Amino acid sequence: MPTESILDDLESSSLTIFRTVFSPPSTTDDRNPNYIVAASSDGSIASYSLSSLISSVSPAVGSSRAQNLFVAEPDCLINGHDGPTYDVKFYGDAEDSLLLSCGDDGRIRRWKWMDLFEAKQNIILEGGLLKPQLDLANPQHKGPWGASSPIPETNAIAVDTQGGSIYAAAGDSCAYCWDVEKSKIKLTFKGHSGYLHSVVARNSCNQIITGSEDGTARIWDCRSGKCTNVIEPEKDKKSKEFFSYVSCIALDANEKWLACGSGRNLSVWNLSASERISGITTRACIQDICFDDNQILAVGAEPVLSRYDINGVMLSQIQCVPRSTFSVSLHLSGVCSSFPVPFLYSTPKRFLTIFNH
Numbered sequence: 001m002p003t004e005s006i007l008d009d010l011e012s013s014s015l016t017i018f019r020t021v022f023s024p025p026s027t028t029d030d031r032n033p034n035y036i037v038a039a040s041s042d043g044s045i046a047s048y049s050l051s052s053l054i055s056s057v058s059p060a061v062g063s064s065r066a067q068n069l070f071v072a073e074p075d076c077l078i079n080g081h082d083g084p085t086y087d088v089k090f091y092g093d094a095e096d097s098l099l100l101s102c103g104d105d106g107r108i109r110r111w112k113w114m115d116l117f118e119a120k121q122n123i124i125l126e127g128g129l130l131k132p133q134l135d136l137a138n139p140q141h142k143g144p145w146g147a148s149s150p151i152p153e154t155n156a157i158a159v160d161t162q163g164g165s166i167y168a169a170a171g172d173s174c175a176y177c178w179d180v181e182k183s184k185i186k187l188t189f190k191g192h193s194g195y196l197h198s199v200v201a202r203n204s205c206n207q208i209i210t211g212s213e214d215g216t217a218r219i220w221d222c223r224s225g226k227c228t229n230v231i232e233p234e235k236d237k238k239s240k241e242f243f244s245y246v247s248c249i250a251l252d253a254n255e256k257w258l259a260c261g262s263g264r265n266l267s268v269w270n271l272s273a274s275e276r277i278s279g280i281t282t283r284a285c286i287q288d289i290c291f292d293d294n295q296i297l298a299v300g301a302e303p304v305l306s307r308y309d310i311n312g313v314m315l316s317q318i319q320c321v322p323r324s325t326f327s328v329s330l331h332l333s334g335v336c337s338s339f340p341v342p343f344l345y346s347t348p349k350r351f352l353t354i355f356n357h
Contacts, residue, residue, distance in 0.1 A: 016041040019087045039085035046074035106151030110134035158201040169196035187225040211246030233262040252291040261286030278312035299325035
């Protein structure tokens with residue numbers, strides 16, 4: 001059977017990985033290597049040993065799509081949400097870190113990372129069932145005759161460990177600030193006219209930035225809950241795309257530059273001056289971005305990982321296995337890995353695509 005036909009058959013029964021994150025490095029336990037955690041469309045949260053994944057890749061791996069596929073079994077697999085899991089983040093460092101997740105069911109859940117690591121075999125044997133330490137749900141809104149609306153989904157989360165807060169980007173066009181200790185909403189950020197795709201915390205300024213279906217990114221003051229600035233990536237374009245939503249946003253390490261992915265457009269903004277410094281049109285819609293020093297890594301609806309400088313000049317492209325990629329993660333060591341769709345599986349094994357850069 002031709003290679004493309006085999007891949008098409010596998011992709012037809014695949015899961016989608018919406019988000020990946022590297023675990024914080026351990027400082028005391030050599031048995032706890034670096035892990036990558038994946039949030040998937042079946043509601044599961046799976047962790048993989050990074051050293052095992054890298055050792056599984058043959059040095060002779062070529063550039064063809066088929067050659068880059070190999071079997072990868074998770075070290076730990078839990079049933080995180082009813083419906084797709086959209087995002088995962090770590091809260092805190094090393095052995096005290098907490099794993100947070102959010103999903104289509106509108107909930108934010110928390111597990112202690114070391115508890116997952118120590119009980120991983122039992123979790124798999126018990127079918128992925130592990131009660132979370134924390135279970136938060138977005139507020140429901142009152143409709144006609146006192147009826148409550150469905151719980152709006154949570155599409156992304158950001159954390160502020162110093163302030164003890166979790167920020168949620170929700171499907172009701174609002175962002176919520178949760179108090180981690182009290183498990184209560186401290187602030188509600190209202191102003192977008194479309195549901196939120198993304199949120200990042202600008203902790204140095206006590207701000208968050210949200211990206212929305214309404215085509216804007218908004219900067220919010222976390223003391224008052226007020227919007228202080230509205231960024232419109234496609235405001236000055238003569239011909240806007242039909243869907244000009246902000247799909248993803250990212251901050252650099254110094255929290256001075258903001259990158260926005262909006263359809264097939266990538267723009268970079270100087271936050272201090274509130275000015276756009278560069279903008280380019282890409283071949284496909286952008287689905288995730290992150291900063292690597294003063295460069296930007298971008299993935300989307302094409303089988304490549306692209307690297308740009310701050311002025312929007314493309315520096316390189318690396319071929320990926322899948323046709324569409326939803327997540328790119330940067331390891332602290334500088335190793336870049338992209339974990340895209342498809343997240344292929346056939347019980348009891350799951351398949352993962354990976355490349356090193």
